[in-house]
Amino acid sequence: MIYEKLMKNSHVKLFKNEERQNSYLRGNIITMRKALLLAATVLAGAIVFTCSCTTSFTQYVNPLIGSGGHGHVFVGASVPFGMVQAGPVQFNTGWDWCSGYHYSDSTIIGFAQMHLSGTGIGDLGDISLMPVAGEVETTRNGLVSKFIHERETVRPGYYSVVLDESGILAEMTSTPRVAFHRYTYPDSALRKGVVIDLEHGIGWDSPVEGYLEWDGDRVVKGYRISTGWARHQEIFFQTEFSVPILEVELFNGVEPSGGNSLTARKAYAKIWLDVPPKDQVMVKVALSPVSMEKASENMDHELPGWHFNAVVK
Numbered sequence: 001m002i003y004e005k006l007m008k009n010s011h012v013k014l015f016k017n018e019e020r021q022n023s024y025l026r027g028n029i030i031t032m033r034k035a036l037l038l039a040a041t042v043l044a045g046a047i048v049f050t051c052s053c054t055t056s057f058t059q060y061v062n063p064l065i066g067s068g069g070h071g072h073v074f075v076g077a078s079v080p081f082g083m084v085q086a087g088p089v090q091f092n093t094g095w096d097w098c099s100g101y102h103y104s105d106s107t108i109i110g111f112a113q114m115h116l117s118g119t120g121i122g123d124l125g126d127i128s129l130m131p132v133a134g135e136v137e138t139t140r141n142g143l144v145s146k147f148i149h150e151r152e153t154v155r156p157g158y159y160s161v162v163l164d165e166s167g168i169l170a171e172m173t174s175t176p177r178v179a180f181h182r183y184t185y186p187d188s189a190l191r192k193g194v195v196i197d198l199e200h201g202i203g204w205d206s207p208v209e210g211y212l213e214w215d216g217d218r219v220v221k222g223y224r225i226s227t228g229w230a231r232h233q234e235i236f237f238q239t240e241f242s243v244p245i246l247e248v249e250l251f252n253g254v255e256p257s258g259g260n261s262l263t264a265r266k267a268y269a270k271i272w273l274d275v276p277p278k279d280q281v282m283v284k285v286a287l288s289p290v291s292m293e294k295a296s297e298n299m300d301h302e303l304p305g306w307h308f309n310a311v312v313k
Helices: 002-053 292-302 308-312
Strands: 087-089 110-112 128-133 152-155 158-162 169-174 178-184 192-197 206-214 219-227 233-241 245-252 255-257 261-264 267-273 280-288
Touching: 087 158, 128 178, 128 280, 169 308, 178 292, 178 308, 192 280, 206 245, 206 267, 219 267, 219 292, 233 292, 245 261, 261 267, 280 292
Parallel strands: none
Antiparallel strands: 087 110, 110 128, 128 192, 152 158, 158 169, 169 178, 178 280, 192 267, 206 219, 206 261, 219 233, 233 280, 245 255, 245 267
């Protein structure tokens, strides 16, 4: 009897142990299946994410949307949340020109480095550059050029247009604090240069004081103080050219001023360049709200080289 009870209890214990082992194995199998499913999900997500990163969605963007009607949208080259917005400026002929550009217009009087977009308020338009071929007068009527939209290219981070009067192809892109221009002059141009206009802004903007200084072989720097929607706005800049500067003519309005520097309310500089035949001119315009030295540091930090196409990409 004792032997039979012992054997019976032994069978019960073996049965229970076997059940525990089976339960443990089933739990392990379920855990492994869950782990494999999770790994497969993560891997599939990684593959989808990798594939999506190779698609450039900027190809679907039309930066001209909002540049007509009452849109007030800036047209030009910029990066998200950048200080620089490099693009064309037209005559201010009404409220619809608050951004400096309206699609119905066919004139350009310069390429400014700062614009507002969609605000309904006209301001900024600071540090306007205009490439020129031959003598021009330092007024807006003297700098103006016609253009047609068929010879204009606008895409995220890039703007270009052919100026009808001079035949110059003007292109621009930017980093957060540096505008990057590239000009292709016709071979027939006898003098190739750039005019810096510190007098004019956009809309309500009015100049208070401008400063220009020719500093070395390829650099012109300065600042512009203005008032308008933004009271007492100060912006400092440094421009650097990819080719040597032959001559800088400074003007207070249309009146010439001698020397290598000028402080005036209507400050202009005609910068004549040594451009080899079939060569292009690149211009970097670095900005700072602090000082000319900080503008120079921004250029050194963000755009030390001259690789225009790489910046566009």
